[in-house]
Amino acid sequence: MSTRAATAAARRSRITPERELELYRAVLDLLREGGYEAVTMEGVAARTKCGKATLYRQWKTKPRLVTAALAKSRRPLFGDIDTGTLPGDLRAAAEAVAGRRGRDTELMEAVGQAYLHHPxxxxxxxxxxxxxxxxxxxxxxxRAVERGEVDAANPALGWVAPCLLGVLRVERLFEDRFAGRDPLPELLDAVLLPALGLPPAS
Structure with a gap:
């Protein structure tokens, strides 16, 4: 292929931000309708009238396309949190999780099931x-270690992220235990903050 032809082909296959969002919406709709197995490059191409080759060129694989769509559809939970203290940060993190809870349950269920079965x-x-x-x-x-709030050698530091994110995955397994309650503030005050040597956040 000549240089001119290659340039023209690249121009035709370039995906605009608006087109990218349209493709991501199609992926998320397919996830909600039929789960991860319902998402195929062929299905997304047909639904959006996009060339399948363009999808492969841009995202390479179905998992990359799906995760890109998921990442684009959600704001980070914890990225903007900085209250000046670790108890304050963790309380804000718990509130962020609570604010996300219950949104788009079908989508989260589909992704959660697929996560277990597709490496x-x-x-x-x-x-x-x-x-x-x-x-x-x-x-x-x-930041908390730098401020002197927590000892850098405290073994509980390695468990904070798994606990915060793990509750999102297992909360429904224990919904009878947590009925009508938000488990994360209790987890902070009863488990994480004491383990970190800090007073309750509330």
């Missing part, structure tokens, strides 16, 4: 969606 999706989600949230929590903890 390629699991790897992509960890990289694109989960790792930034863990990094934001770890940054809260780093």
């Amino acid at each position: 390629d999706l699991r790897e992509a989600l960890r990289e694109t969606v989960i790792a930034p949230e863990v990094a934001a929590v770890d940054e809260m903890l780093h």
Whole structure:
């Protein structure tokens, strides 16, 4: 292919931000309607009248496309939190989780099931969606250590992110225990903050 032809082909396949959002909406709609198995490159291409080759060129694989759509559709939970104290940061993190709870249940259920059974999706989600949230929590903890609030050798530091994010995954398994209650503030005051040597946030 000549240089001119290659340039023209690249121009034709370039995806605008508006077009990208349209493609992401199609992915999320397919997830809600039929779960992860219902999402195919062919299905997204047909629904959006986009060339399948363009999807592969832009995202390479289905898991990459799905995780990109999920990342674009949600604001980070913890990225903007900085209250000046670790108890304040963790309380704000708990409130952020509570604010997200119950939104788009069908989508979260579909992704949660697929996460268990598709290692390629699991790897992509960890990289694109989960790792930034863990990094934001770890940054809260780093600031607390720098301020002298928490000892850097405290073993509980490594459990804060797993606890905060883990509650999102297992809360429904214990819904009878937590009926009518928000478990995260209790987790903070009864478990995490004492383990970190800090007073309750409330």
